[in-house]
Amino acid sequence: MSDKVRQQYELLPYPARDPRDEAQRLIEGSPSHLLELNHYLYAGARDFTQPFRALVAGGGTGDGLIMLAQHLKDAGCPAEIVYLDLSVASRAVAEQRAKVRDLDNITFVTGSLLDLPTLDLGQFVYIDCCGVLHHLADPTAGLAALTAALAPDGGMGIMVYGTLGRTGVYPMQAMLKTLAAYAPAPALTATNQLATARDLLKQLPATNWLRRNQSIGDHLAGGDAGLADLLLHPQDRAYTVPELAELVRGAGLEIAAFIEPWRYDPASYLTDPSLLHRLERLDPIARATFAEQLAGNLKRHIVYLVRKGRAGGAVAWPDDGMVPVLRAGGGALADSLKGRSNLKVSIDGLEVRLQIPPHSAEILGAVDGKRSIADVHRTVGGTVEALKSRSAFKPAFDRVYQTFNKLNRLFLTRGAA
Numbered sequence: 049m050s051d052k053v054r055q056q057y058e059l060l061p062y063p064a065r066d067p068r069d070e071a072q073r074l075i076e077g078s079p080s081h082l083l084e085l086n087h088y089l090y091a092g093a094r095d096f097t098q099p100f101r102a103l104v105a106g107g108g109t110g111d112g113l114i115m116l117a118q119h120l121k122d123a124g125c126p127a128e129i130v131y132l133d134l135s136v137a138s139r140a141v142a143e144q145r146a147k148v149r150d151l152d153n154i155t156f157v158t159g160s161l162l163d164l165p166t167l168d169l170g171q172f173v174y175i176d177c178c179g180v181l182h183h184l185a186d187p188t189a190g191l192a193a194l195t196a197a198l199a200p201d202g203g204m205g206i207m208v209y210g211t212l213g214r215t216g217v218y219p220m221q222a223m224l225k226t227l228a229a230y231a232p233a234p235a236l237t238a239t240n241q242l243a244t245a246r247d248l249l250k251q252l253p254a255t256n257w258l259r260r261n262q263s264i265g266d267h268l269a270g271g272d273a274g275l276a277d278l279l280l281h282p283q284d285r286a287y288t289v290p291e292l293a294e295l296v297r298g299a300g301l302e303i304a305a306f307i308e309p310w311r312y313d314p315a316s317y318l319t320d321p322s323l324l325h326r327l328e329r330l331d332p333i334a335r336a337t338f339a340e341q342l343a344g345n346l347k348r349h350i351v352y353l354v355r356k357g358r359a360g361g362a363v364a365w366p367d368d369g370m371v372p373v374l375r376a377g378g379g380a381l382a383d384s385l386k387g388r389s390n391l392k393v394s395i396d397g398l399e400v401r402l403q404i405p406p407h408s409a410e411i412l413g414a415v416d417g418k419r420s421i422a423d424v425h426r427t428v429g430g431t432v433e434a435l436k437s438r439s440a441f442k443p444a445f446d447r448v449y450q451t452f453n454k455l456n457r458l459f460l461t462r463g464a465a
């Protein structure tokens with residue numbers, strides 16, 4: 049079956065990318081944003097002046113690869129990133145993108161991640177595997193192969209499809225298989241299959257679950273490659289949170305964080321205190337499971353993983369010496385919060401208003417990626433009377449930190465990232 053998967057990505061590398069666009073923009077996302085992986089895997093304390101070996105397994109056309117390589121280059125890190133993928137056509141796109149950006153910290157390898165034990169690529173302190181495990185006949189074997197290549201104190205960022213958010217996808221795949229089985233001559237080509245998919249999409253009745261699913265838009269907007277990846281894939285499966293937790297547990301790993309954290313928190317969707325109270329004692333996986341069932345629109349799960357027993361020490365904590373850093377565009381965020389008590393977030397068909405804590409604008413306005421939390425206090429305390437004392441500032445900061453960290457906008461470092 050792996051041959052069919054390879055053929056799919058030789059024919060239609062996904063996501064489709066034009067290397068020339070690298071001159072205009074950097075695509076940033078999750079997993080593998082350097083601030084994120086430092087925060088969730090290295091307690092914010094990774095020293096990027098030291099060597100860093102990463103593997104991007106199933107690197108495809110290079111989105112995660114290029115972001116990680118660029119971030120490490122910008123951090124002045126003596127890094128080596130190994131790109132591994134079955135598809136030569138995808139690798140060609142990724143290589144071209146690296147060339148346009150003058151990135152010389154990447155080694156390109158064509159092959160299967162299942163062959164890692166014999167590829168002799170060494171150990172890695174970080175492994176990215178985004179959108180790949182769910183295409184394997186045996187994802188458990190895939191994660192085991194990755195884990196064997198992971199340094200003892202290393203971590204991974206992975207993405208697998210989410211079952212509820214993909215509601216309607218699998219019945220549509222099944223219908224297209226039926227139509228393919230009864231296709232008239234000429235031979236069944238990818239072009240014919242794409243045309244059939246488009247014809248059927250146009251005629252879906254209003255009650256069809258794919259038509260009703262508002263979270264699938266990006267794949268459908270992704271041209272031929274997006275459509276094929278969504279509806280004509282020879283092999284894919286999706287995971288609920290408990291199924292993902294089981295996969296992770298089976299590999300001797302544990303989940304350090306779900307991205308974006310707010311989407312895995314029932315409190316992001318519920319306001320009734322009596323309902324929320326009953327959920328307080330749930331462990332993080334059970335809370336994430338409830339949030340997934342409640343939201344219904346999680347079409348992919350992005351998680352950071354560490355070896356079992358390490359999650360507690362792997363995730364950064366807001367002590368006074370830590371340096372808070374906003375993801376790109378942070379200044380504009382602080383400005384946009386002035387005088388507001390809530391923030392509108394729209395994602396995958398859902399629009400929610402999330403409460404933002406008092407003084408968010410002032411506190412985030414003082415966050416510049418250089419000041420420690422203690423320095424942020426000195427800066428804000430000088431102008432905001434209510435935040436002058438430490439006993440007033442610290443809980444106010446913690447609330448702001450929790451809110452914007454959950455939104456995946458605010459991270460902590462020891463100052464080196």
Ligand SMILES: C[S@@+](CC[C@H](N)C(=O)[O-])C[C@H]1O[C@@H](n2cnc3c(N)ncnc32)[C@H](O)[C@@H]1O
Pocket residue numbers: 050053054057062063105106107108109110111112132133134135138159160161162177178179180183184277
């Ligand atoms: C959906 S694409 C994701 C690409 C990239 N990680 C991203 O997020 O943009 C899946 C990629 O996994 C690759 N792949 C599938 N099975 C693989 C395997 N056993 N070993 C290595 N790569 C594999 C495919 O060739 C394809 O490029």
